[in-house]
Amino acid sequence: MKNSLKYSTVFLLLFLTTPEYLYSQSGDQLFLSNCRACHTVGGGKLVGPDLKDVTTRRTEQWLLSFIKSSQTLINSGDKDAVALFNEYNKVQMPDQNLSEAQIKDILAYITKESQSASTTNVVDKGESIKHPVIGKSLAEANRDDINTGKEYFEGTIRFANGGPSCISCHNVDHADMISGGLFAIDLTLTVSRLGPTGVHAMITNPGFPAMKTSFQNNSITPEEAFYLTAFLMKANSDSEFGVVKNSSGFLFNTGLMGSAFLFIVFGGIWWDRKRKSVNHDIFKRQIKSK
Amino acid sequence: MDIRSQVSMVFHLDKCIGCHTCSIACKNIWTDRKGAEYMWWNNVETKPGTGYPTKWEDQGIYKGGWEKNGDSISLKGAGKFKGLFNIFHNPHLPVLDDYYEPWTYKYTDLIESPEGDDQPTARPVSLITGKPIDIKSGPNWDDDLSGSPDYARQDPNLESLSPGEREAMFQLERMAFYYLPRICNHCLNPACVASCPSGAIYKRGEDGVVLINQKVCRAWRMCVTACPYKKSYYNWSTGKSEKCILCYPRLEAGLAPACMHSCVGRIRYLGVMLYDADKVQEIAASDGDLVQNQLDMILNPFDEEIIKAAKANGVADSTIKAAQNSPVYKFVKEWGIALPLHPEFRTLPMLFYVPPLLPVMASISEKNNKAQSEQLDPIAKFWDDQWLYDTSTEEIWGSVDQVRFPMKYMASLFTNGDEEKVKDVIRKLMAVRIHRRGKTVGDIDSVKVEKVLSDTRMSADTADEIYYLTSLAKFDDRFVIPPAHREQAFEMLEHTSDMKGATGFGFKEAPSRGM
Numbered sequence: 001m002k003n004s005l006k007y008s009t010v011f012l013l014l015f016l017t018t019p020e021y022l023y024s025q026s027g028d029q030l031f032l033s034n035c036r037a038c039h040t041v042g043g044g045k046l047v048g049p050d051l052k053d054v055t056t057r058r059t060e061q062w063l064l065s066f067i068k069s070s071q072t073l074i075n076s077g078d079k080d081a082v083a084l085f086n087e088y089n090k091v092q093m094p095d096q097n098l099s100e101a102q103i104k105d106i107l108a109y110i111t112k113e114s115q116s117a118s119t120t121n122v123v124d125k126g127e128s129i130k131h132p133v134i135g136k137s138l139a140e141a142n143r144d145d146i147n148t149g150k151e152y153f154e155g156t157i158r159f160a161n162g163g164p165s166c167i168s169c170h171n172v173d174h175a176d177m178i179s180g181g182l183f184a185i186d187l188t189l190t191v192s193r194l195g196p197t198g199v200h201a202m203i204t205n206p207g208f209p210a211m212k213t214s215f216q217n218n219s220i221t222p223e224e225a226f227y228l229t230a231f232l233m234k235a236n237s238d239s240e241f242g243v244v245k246n247s248s249g250f251l252f253n254t255g256l257m258g259s260a261f262l263f264i265v266f267g268g269i270w271w272d273r274k275r276k277s278v279n280h281d282i283f284k285r286q287i288k289s290k
Numbered sequence: 291m292d293i294r295s296q297v298s299m300v301f302h303l304d305k306c307i308g309c310h311t312c313s314i315a316c317k318n319i320w321t322d323r324k325g326a327e328y329m330w331w332n333n334v335e336t337k338p339g340t341g342y343p344t345k346w347e348d349q350g351i352y353k354g355g356w357e358k359n360g361d362s363i364s365l366k367g368a369g370k371f372k373g374l375f376n377i378f379h380n381p382h383l384p385v386l387d388d389y390y391e392p393w394t395y396k397y398t399d400l401i402e403s404p405e406g407d408d409q410p411t412a413r414p415v416s417l418i419t420g421k422p423i424d425i426k427s428g429p430n431w432d433d434d435l436s437g438s439p440d441y442a443r444q445d446p447n448l449e450s451l452s453p454g455e456r457e458a459m460f461q462l463e464r465m466a467f468y469y470l471p472r473i474c475n476h477c478l479n480p481a482c483v484a485s486c487p488s489g490a491i492y493k494r495g496e497d498g499v500v501l502i503n504q505k506v507c508r509a510w511r512m513c514v515t516a517c518p519y520k521k522s523y524y525n526w527s528t529g530k531s532e533k534c535i536l537c538y539p540r541l542e543a544g545l546a547p548a549c550m551h552s553c554v555g556r557i558r559y560l561g562v563m564l565y566d567a568d569k570v571q572e573i574a575a576s577d578g579d580l581v582q583n584q585l586d587m588i589l590n591p592f593d594e595e596i597i598k599a600a601k602a603n604g605v606a607d608s609t610i611k612a613a614q615n616s617p618v619y620k621f622v623k624e625w626g627i628a629l630p631l632h633p634e635f636r637t638l639p640m641l642f643y644v645p646p647l648l649p650v651m652a653s654i655s656e657k658n659n660k661a662q663s664e665q666l667d668p669i670a671k672f673w674d675d676q677w678l679y680d681t682s683t684e685e686i687w688g689s690v691d692q693v694r695f696p697m698k699y700m701a702s703l704f705t706n707g708d709e710e711k712v713k714d715v716i717r718k719l720m721a722v723r724i725h726r727r728g729k730t731v732g733d734i735d736s737v738k739v740e741k742v743l744s745d746t747r748m749s750a751d752t753a754d755e756i757y758y759l760t761s762l763a764k765f766d767d768r769f770v771i772p773p774a775h776r777e778q779a780f781e782m783l784e785h786t787s788d789m790k791g792a793t794g795f796g797f798k799e800a801p802s803r804g805m
Contacts, residue, residue, distance in 0.1 A: 270381065273381040273382070274351055274352070274381060274382055274383075276385075277344075277385050277387030277388050278340075278343075278344045278345045278348075278351060278388050279344050279387050279388060279426075279427060280387070282426075282427070282440050283387060283426050283427070286424070286426060288424050289424050
């Protein structure tokens with residue numbers, strides 16, 4: 001009781017001292033909720049490129065049209081856009097439902113950040129992602145953590161905020177798990193593509209429209225995201241080394257053999273059944289009109 | 291004792307001429323409807339033959355009737371567990387080809403065809419699909435065809451006969467046959483009632499008529515499988531099963547069922563018999579002489595004790611009186627010359643048959659005539675088969691052992707293989723003829739007549755009675771229908787005194803006097 005009172009006081013203080021943080025969508029907030037899943041400013045590549053100094057590299061007009069609809073720009077044959085698209089594994093940047101003013105806010109934020117941040121090119125092994133409570137990094141995740149991640153993924157454990165389980169839309173090839181949904185991309189090798197940090201960012205702060213809508217009001221907690229990323233890393237490495245057993249052929253073959261067995265057994269049981277008309281032979285002989 | 295009354299029937303096969311009038315009368319009244327065209331609640335079969343539906347007697351195919359199961363009996367192809375396992379496909383059902391595809395002809399083609407080189411013909415059209423068909427079979431397709439390899443020789447009852455005996459049956463220009471008219475037997479232990487998963491079939495309390503409640507029937511068709519006589523039919527149009535109702539609306543009005551009323555040969559008799567319903571299960575599951583056991587169940591309506599017990603059980607006085615006058619009781623119990631059809635199905639059928647005597651012109655038997663053949667000149671014509679067609683009978687009636695149809699065949703139909711029992715009935719029938727011939731023609735020695743009667747344990751009076759009921763009986767002698775007491779039934783439904791003192795019939799109209 002005492003504790004909860006303390007927490008609520010802290011919360012109340014936060015609430016009162018940083019009203020902007022909660023009420024206005026300033027440039028940094030917009031960046032966090034819309035871009036951070038795939039981009040950093042000086043933090044190195046994630047899904048998409050590091051955006052440090054992007055405002056100096058490109059014109060504002062180009063950035064505006066790319067952010068609004070990257071595909072339109074690519075389809076129109078813009079050289080830079082096509083090169084960028086090819087460089088980043090043809091991962092499509094989703095169209096952003098942002099007003100011009102909002103985009104400008106974001107760009108202003110990036111310009112500001114670019115001045116302070118220094119470019120680093122780190123090999124992402126997930127060291128930077130830490131468990132929010134016990135402080136363990138993803139690289140240190142053990143079997144239990146991975147299992148917890150798996151259980152979150154397949155919905156054995158519900159997400160704390162009630163979001164839908166990953167398996168309803170995504171598939172991951174895993175020996176102990178049934179096939180997942182086909183509505184969204186297969187996540188088996190997604191860590192190779194995005195890196196653990198990218199995946200983690202995508203989970204905590206979804207960038208793609210469908211996922212964004214799904215988790216808008218029931219976001220995944222950092223703790224859950226940690227376990228899920230751990231699981232996806234494991235699934236990724238297992239799959240890369242060919243550990244995953246593909247069971248779809250097994251199912252088909254067992255089904256085939258099982259039905260053959262049933263046909264034989266029931267054929268035997270019903271062998272004595274009346275199978276055709278008692279007049280069959282007589283009728284077969286009769287001459288039929290054309 | 292649980293004494294109930296049962297309307298039962300006797301068909302005298304010696305008198306059946308196979309005219310199918312009964313079938314037509316029945317069809318015109320009851321089954322001339324869509325979906326019922328193929329149903330023949332009454333049909334007449336030629337025996338030996340496979341009947342309708344084809345081979346209905348072969349329960350190896352159709353799994354009808356009861357089978358003995360320890361001390362009790364169980365349904366062969368239906369019932370609680372077998373029925374449940376088979377409820378959605380019911381593999382033993384006869385298919386339409388086991389019956390026949392009903393058809394009519396496109397008669398309008400005869401008068402509406404354009405002028406051409408050929409005569410117009412009326413094409414057969416299926417009554418099920420409405421399309422032109424090749425007629426493959428009909429309800430009496432093997433009518434009058436006793437020697438046909440397709441039908442007569444497939445008769446399931448021939449299984450008990452040796453190949454020689456079978457051959458003998460077909461030798462007489464392939465013309466030895468008789469007719470077997472069949473309707474629902476209104477059994478005392480009906481397999482159809484026992485098999486119905488919906489409980490739609492019931493045996494009427496007052497007269498034992500077995501009926502299907504069309505409102506309760508759910509088209510499981512278990513009754514079609516269960517009835518060993520295949521007298522329950524499925525109406526594909528209404529999705530309900532139907533069967534012979536023994537013309538109960540006619541019975542209640544005091545009229546004989548249509549098939550019986552219309553019978554040209556007057557072969558049919560109908561009357562009430564009293565039986566002990568407590569014994570049904572015991573008798574149906576009994577060993578030994580099934581026919582005798584069934585007859586033992588039928589009670590003497592003159593016995594004071596039985597009359598008392600019957601009255602206590604609600605059997606009306608008029609019904610007891612009808613039972614006393616019942617021609618069926620006389621044929622079945624008093625004289626013992628009527629037998630149930632296929633008692634081995636254990637349904638205790640209440641339609642009895644007087645087996646055909648078949649006047650014996652000659653007999654045919656399998657003889658070793660090798661010695662005789664050897665005496666013939668090599669160029670002489672001789673038959674290397676072993677048949678002896680013997681016309682040298684001592685009596686004009688021949689002897690019972692020389693009747694055309696082997697006793698085994700008749701026994702397979704009527705007595706579950708007991709040849710002596712059929713022989714006894716045939717002997718009695720013959721004794722009546724010898725007695726009457728002695729009386730009317732007078733060319734038979736009276737000593738012989740008396741010996742024949744005493745051999746068959748009959749008095750001359752009994753023989754005369756049998757003769758009367760067989761040959762001279764009037765309508766009211768053949769059909770003793772108990773009053774249905776419909777007025778009492780009415781009183782159970784309505785208060786007949788409600789209208790007492792009311793102002794007559796018709797609609798109430800206000801007087802119009804220009805007011």
